[in-house]
Amino acid sequence: MQSKTRIIVLHMKEIIYTVIFLLLGILLIVLLASMFLPGKNDKSSSAKKIYTPGVYTSALTLNNTTLEVEVTVDESHINSIRFANLDETVTTMFPLLQPAMESIADQIIDTQSLEGLSYPEDTPYTSQVLVETIQKTLEKATR
Numbered sequence: 001m002q003s004k005t006r007i008i009v010l011h012m013k014e015i016i017y018t019v020i021f022l023l024l025g026i027l028l029i030v031l032l033a034s035m036f037l038p039g040k041n042d043k044s045s046s047a048k049k050i051y052t053p054g055v056y057t058s059a060l061t062l063n064n065t066t067l068e069v070e071v072t073v074d075e076s077h078i079n080s081i082r083f084a085n086l087d088e089t090v091t092t093m094f095p096l097l098q099p100a101m102e103s104i105a106d107q108i109i110d111t112q113s114l115e116g117l118s119y120p121e122d123t124p125y126t127s128q129v130l131v132e133t134i135q136k137t138l139e140k141a142t143r
Contacts, residue, residue, distance in 0.1 A: 053073060
């Protein structure tokens with residue numbers, strides 16, 4: 001009878017290199033799968049959609065003069081807030097209306113929220129009316 005015993009000599013360096021390359025290969029496959037498989041990114045981006053993109057307006061009446069507050073939004077951001085038809089007679093009658101609107105609009109665009117706004121000391125009530133009108137306009141954008 002002849003013995004068929006074979007002895008294989010492996011160098012420790014070759015085993016370590018093989019394990020490292022196998023781990024890097026598995027890591028590469030996992031990263032590629034997580035980046036390119038559909039579904040995961042679609043769900044996270046749809047959760048951020050708050051508004052229907054567009055330009056929305058609401059009416060504000062001051063002393064028989066109707067002003068339109070115009071809010072421009074995209075899917076997840078408030079882009080601009082302004083008066084649509086502000087003329088000289090209104091700015092003459094209400095000189096602090098435009099500065100109050102600019103102050104509130106800047107705060108809302110920076111924070112993307114109607115919460116925690118600071119109203120100018122000289123126009124607190126006008127600012128509250130403007131915020132209520134902006135809130136009504138944003139409710140139109142969320143429908």
